Amino acid sequence: MTTPDEYASVRYLVDDVPAAVDFYTRHLGFTVHTNPAPAFADVIRGPLRLLLSGPASSGARATPTDTPGPGGNRIHLIVGDLDAEIARLREAGVAFRSDVVAGPGGRQILITDPAGNLIELFQPAAGPHASTPTT
Known part of the structure; x- marks a missing residue:
């Protein structure tokens, strides 16, 4: 632990x-x-x-239990101003995998790293559930 x-x-x-x-x-x-x-x-x-x-790397070696996943796994990074981050990253040529999604917990968008791994940028909504992801 x-x-x-x-x-x-x-x-x-x-x-x-x-x-x-x-x-x-x-x-x-x-x-x-x-x-x-x-x-x-x-x-x-x-x-x-x-x-x-x-x-x-040794971490990239296949193990007997390796199977393709659903593709939804990602790291979740909290940002203070999602719109500003989107503008900054678009200007830098970063690849986006989704449009902005809004829910009761806040707003999020998915980007990818150069290998296609997903990263969620999340701006919490104001209020008691501000750190709860929308999905």
Whole structure:
């Protein structure tokens, strides 16, 4: 179990580790934790440690239980101004996978990293359920 002073880690399989590091640090506010590219790097943002595993990394090796998922898994990043983030990322040429979706908990949009992994940018609604994702 992770203690409050440790990172929660998520592994993304990527086909180009330096491109992934550049994407997450340039566009989403992550900082490099370790970077023994081209096989692997990890970047951090707050308590999230994102493990970026390239084709040559041990994390990218198939295991007997590997099966394709539904494609809905993603990291969820809270932003203060979704419209400003969308404008900034569009200007930078970032790929979007959805339009803005609004619900009782706030508004969200999906983008992809260079390998096609999903990232949800979420702006909470004001009120008692502000941190609840809409989906």
